[in-house]
Amino acid sequence: MANRLAQTTSPYLLQHADNPVDWWPWSPEAFEEARRRDVPVLLSVGYASCHWCHVMAHESFEDAETAAYLNAHFVPVKVDREERPDVDAVYMEAVQAATGQGGWPMTVFLTADGEPFYFGxxxxxxxxxxxxxxxQVLEGVRAAWSDRREEVAEVAGRIVADLAGRSLAHGGDGVPGEAELAQALLRLTRDYDEKHGGFGGAPKFPPSMTIEFLLRHHARTGSEGALEMAVDTCAAMAGGGIYDQLGGGFARYSVDREWVVPHFEKMLYDNALLCRVYTHLWRATGSDLARRVALETADFMVRELRTAEGGFASALDADSEDAQGRHVEGAYYVWTPAQLREALGEEDAEFAAGYFGVTEEGTFEEGSSVLRLAAAGPDEDPARVADVRARLLAARERRVRPERDDKIVAAWNGLAVAALAETGACFGRPDLVERATEAADLLVRLHMGDTARLCRTSKDGRAGDNAGVLEDYGDVAEGFLALASVTGEGAWLEFAGFMLDIVLERFTGEGGQLYDTADDAEQLIRRPQDPTDNATPAGWTAAAGALLSYAAHTGSEAHRAAAEGALGVVKALGPKAPRFIGWGLAVAEALVDGPREVAVAGPVGGELHRTALLGRAPGAVVAVGEGAEGAAEFPLLVDRPLVGGAPTAYVCRHFVCDAPTTDAAELARKLGG
Structure with a gap:
């Protein structure tokens, strides 16, 4: 018989709907039940593509004896961290403070007031x-609850007081400038892995936001060191096992520092961020590799993550069934020499094994290998490589596919909108701009509704119950602003304004600080607030970037002041921990550069418009349109007429413009960085 989770929309919660555990979703009713029965709450937090979440579910939550004990002595509550990042953030902060580490599944025991007292x-x-x-953990917690209740209450009270006493992040004093950005670059240079690219050791995550900072810093200052770190890291990732050499798209992270063996789950947010990174890398260098990877990643998102409603699903699982029917990690992606021979025949299998690094010993488990570009070089026959790749992809299609987490997360779709719009514009792929527009339409229609308040998730055309958090507003506004620049449709600028007005009204505190939840959101034991990047840009800096771009489009002093207030935290953290505030540093580069405002009085998709979109000036915004209609949609186009009847571009800072130009080459020079 299904439990209460059967009524939810989260694919992760639905995976547990048939457990013998009597799960509750996160709700006031669950805590009321714990108070009524005088038992603790067991909070279990995970997400659909989490490998160890599946393992613990199979071992413990599907076990009838364990479930019976759990049901008798606890109120079990299951949370999808991707639906409720606020709940995840608050209790993860407690777990990390108490144990020095964190991860998922997260297991926390709470009082009926939501106060945590035991973690793992x-x-x-x-x-x-x-x-x-x-x-043993369940029995120990039950014994403590029964026999040492005062001690439990004391521990819970101490933890909550400790969390409440932690200093809240604040806007800091002033905005980051040349000195802080140079110090951040120096620190990154020290952390850089010169041999393998990327930063730090294993596990190694794709440093998307840091690369955006490096590219913007190079564009503004000409720093060859910054560009070199970006180029070499992108080349190493694209040639490694973290990149799907057959189908395109990136896995979540590499378990080793050489990018050979990934954790195989594929997340929308990683691929949206990296698609944009490689597009911007191509814009900076003209690299064929960057162009290929950007387009293959965009095509992967459209092919494998796009939903029937026009949005983008959250993730593909790491695990799937292998040839023996076992549910194992990486089964869909790895190859043995024998499997190559079966798909390609002897001669081509030998070529593929050398090219993709497939060995008898294997680079992964049980003699299997992750495909990577082990022998890719100028001597390889491109036609043969393409033929082998196509045949291996066709053979792989016959395997059991990984499951897909079909929920649509507003923030991650905002990132996808920005990536697909810019990639489509840069490479002359209007189909990608159309896919971006359809996803943006879904966000407006389903996630915004009639109120301009975002809901966090939807599934199968049904909006979820959870309120959007700061990253949703920041990333969706970022997507809308990118779409406005590419399509010349001012409605997207207007929608971005709706999002950012709510950031100003509901998420902004004193001194420029921002909160991850709105002032009218459900109250937890602490109002979460984190200015540092995780796998995605922090909501704090995502909002700062969108506020700054919106101010550049409209001349709004209120939005610029809010962006500058928020960037104070980058001044404080950037020089010390640049790897963890990369998007904030990228936004700071735009601030130092202006950012530049480009008004194109002329047709959408014309030579001047395309030249403006290819400009490398950090965070430049582009408004395009003709005559009174264009000026009505974009403030930047007001009083910016054609010159001599020809399409004309104006490059401005703070609405003060250089002499207009009708020459695309001159415009390109003005936007070179």
Whole structure:
């Protein structure tokens, strides 16, 4: 019999709807039930494509005996961290403060007031590696609750007080300038892995936001060191196992520092961010590799993540069924020499093994290898490579595909809108701009509704119940602003304004600080607030970037002041921890550069418009349109007429413009950085 999770829209919660555990979704009713029964709440937080979440579910939550004990002595609550990042953030902060580490599944025991008193992540079914079993943990917590309640209350109170006493981030004093950006670059240079690209050791994550900073810094200052780190990191990732050499698109991260073996889940946000990174890298260098990877990643998103409603699904699982029917990680993606021979025949299999690094010993598990460009060089026959790749892809299509998490997350779709719009514009692919527009339409129609308040998720055309958080507003506004520049449709500028007005009204505190939840959102034990990047730009800096771009489009001093207030935290953190505030540094580059405002009085898609979109000036905004109609939609176009009847471009800062030009080459020089 299904439990309460069967009524939810989250694919992760629905995966647990048939558990014998009597799960509750996060709700006031669950905590009222815990108070009524005088038992603790077990909070379990995960997400649909999380490998260890599946493992713990199979070992413990599908076990009838464990479930019976859990149901008798706890109120079990299951949360999808992607639907409720606020709940995840607050309790993850407590877990990390108490244990020094975190991860998913996250396992937290709470009082009926939501106060945490015992923490962990994955617990095995039997004791191992110094870890207690999940049953031992349950029995220990139950004993403490029954016999040492005062101690439990004291611990819970101390933890909540400690969280409340932690200093909130603030806007800081002033905005980051040349000195802070130079210090950030120096620190990144020290952390850079010169041999393999990227930053730090294993596991190694794609540093999308940091690369955006490096590209903008190079465009503004001409720093060859910044460009070199960006180019070499992108080349290493594109040639590694983290990139799907057959179907395009990136896996979540590399378990090693050489980018060989990935954690195989494929997330929308990684691919949206990296699609945009490689497009911007091509814009900076003209690299054929960057062009190929940008387009293959865009095509992967459209082919494998686009939903029937026109939005983009959250993720593909890491695990799928192998040839023996086992549900294992990477089964869809890895190859043995024997599997190559079966798909290609002896001669081509030998070529493919050398080209893609497939060995008898294997680079992954059980003698299998992750495909990477082991021997790619100028001597390889492109036609043969393309033929082998196509045949292997066709063979792979016959395997059991990984499951797809079909929920649409507003923030991540905002990132996808920006990436597809810019990639489509740069490479003359109007179909990608159309896909971006359809996703943006869905966000307006379903996620905004009639109120301009965003809901966080939807699934199958049904809006979810959870309110949008700051990253949703920041990333959706970013997507709308990119779409406005590419399409010349001022409605997207207007929609971005709706989003950012709510940021100003509901998410902004004193001194420029921003909060991750609105002032009228559900109150948790702490109002979450984090200015640092994780796998995606922090909501704080995403909002700052969109506020700055909107101010550049409209001349709004209120939006610019809010952006500058928010960037104070970048001044404080950028020189010390640049890897964790990369998007904030990228936005700071735009601020230092102006950003430049480009008004194109002329046709959408014309030579001047395309030249403006290809400009590398950090964070430049582009308004395009003709006559009174264009001026009505874009403030930048007001009093910017044609010169001599020809399409004309104006490059401005703070609405003060250089002499207009009708020459595309001159415009390109003005926007070179």
């Amino acid at each position: 992540t994955y617990f095995p079914p039997e004791p191992r590696h110094g870890m207690p079993s999940f049953r």
